[in-house]
Amino acid sequence: MDTTGAADLLRDKEQSLVDELAAVTRPQGDAGSISFGKRIGEGTSLAVDRLTSVTVQEGLLATLAQVRLALAKVEDGTYGTCEVCGRPIGEERLEVRPWAVRCLADS
Ligand SMILES: [Zn+2]
Secondary structure (H helix, E strand, O other): OOHHHHHHHHHHHHHHHHHHHHHHHOOOOOHHHHHOOOOOOHHHHHHHHHHHHHHHHHHHHHHHHHHHHHHHHHHHOOOOEOOOOOOEOOHHHHHHOOOOOOOHHHO
16 A cells, blocks of 8 residues: 555645644634623623534544554554554545544444
């Protein structure tokens, strides 16, 4: 299997995840001016936004961990094999999800 292309894909994905995380976790420095002058009740939607971004952040972190694990597997030559059963993950699955580290049955 050609893992050079996979490594490039994974590094691109890693970078975009890091960028997204930075955007999600950026301190809301202007939060005070956003809520200023708004009606009571807007605080609720702000809280919901906050909750959503935490969920998004958790999803991004989980994917980032997988991407880095997959990159480590490229380096030690085990990329493309399931970390649980050791069987090939399958090219179709890797095409959709290049950072997959488990086969469909073990995911
Ligand atoms: Zn497996």
